[in-house]
Amino acid sequence: MLLDSSQKPLYLLYMIQRWLTFVLDMVVAFVATNVVALSVTLKSSGGLAGVALTQVMSLSMMLTTIVMQWTIVETSIGSVSRIKTFVESTPSENKAHEVSEPPSAWPGDGRIRLDNVSAFYDGKSSLLLLLSRMLEIKGGSVVIDGVDLSTLPRNTLRARLNIVPQEPVFVPGTIRFNLDPSNEFSGSAVVEALRRVRLFDVLDAKGGLMAQLDPGSLSHGQRQLFCLAVAILRNANIVLLDEVTSNVDQVTDDLMQTIVREQFRDCTVIAIAHRLSTILDFDQVVVLDRGVICEVGNLQQLLEENSWFREMWMGNEEDVD
DSSP states (O other): OHHHHHHHHHHHHHHHHHHHHHHHHHHHHHHHHHHHHHHHHHTOOHHHHHHHHHHHHHHHHHHHHHHHHHHHHHHHHHHHHHHHHHHHHSOOSSOTTOOOOOOTTOSSSOOEEEEEEEOOOOSTTHHHHHHTTSSOOOEEEEEETTEEGGGSOHHHHHHTSEEEOSSOOOOSSBHHHHHOTTOOSOHHHHHHHHHHTTOHHHHHTTTOTTSBOOGGGSOHHHHHHHHHHHHHHHOOSEEEEESTTTTSOHHHHHHHHHHHHHHSTTSEEEEEOSSGGGGTTOSOEEEEETTEEEEEEOHHHHHHSSOHHHHHHHHTHHHHO
């Protein structure tokens, strides 16, 4: 149904264009008929009549082209108008009280505290959306290193966090631009980040940092490694991983776990785990049931108890092995 609805305007536009073409052809046919009638009535030269008919026949193509181009221009102007309306009428996500600027070194320790937090959510990735203020807090507070997130401008907050999504997003541009869009880092730092995720040789073979990035030429695992390279460059003290290994092979999974272990060992890392094998090195495991924390502890402690986590671990024993 949605596909049908999306195609209706295009179908109607095509019908209108065909109707206009038909009307223009009829007009040209009428003019051509009059030219022939005048030539016969006035007994004019056959050569002149032929030239006149040739010009009249070409008029049909010219009029059709003009109408088609005008339709395209009108449609494009409508698109610009809708974008302008969206930009001007859509309210900012920032609220009036979100004006506090955190210290330049914030977050330094990466201490996260959630006090009686409630929110409308769907799925286990909602915690990461909450920390990045993509999800509205309905009650309680989220505090990082003594700063309440509800007081910060959202762009500032997101700029201070390292977020690695489940589905990488790229923009048209060079490899260098996708790694460092603000041009904050030196070329050597960018190269070093790519070397740490084992991607430099792959991308260098595609033309180097200034080559246009084609995401389709990279596997899903390589795209995730690319995102880890961006995270290494940004060097934030809080790293949010959203099921980053859910669609990669075991070799890439092992490589990504090694990178996280080595490059973010001094950071607070919060990971939404698809494979339980990816949390072997984490200090704390939090088990949630219907939005409520039901178990908290280190891995070994939860495995020794008769816990929900132990049941999940045993059920995924093959994956862990």
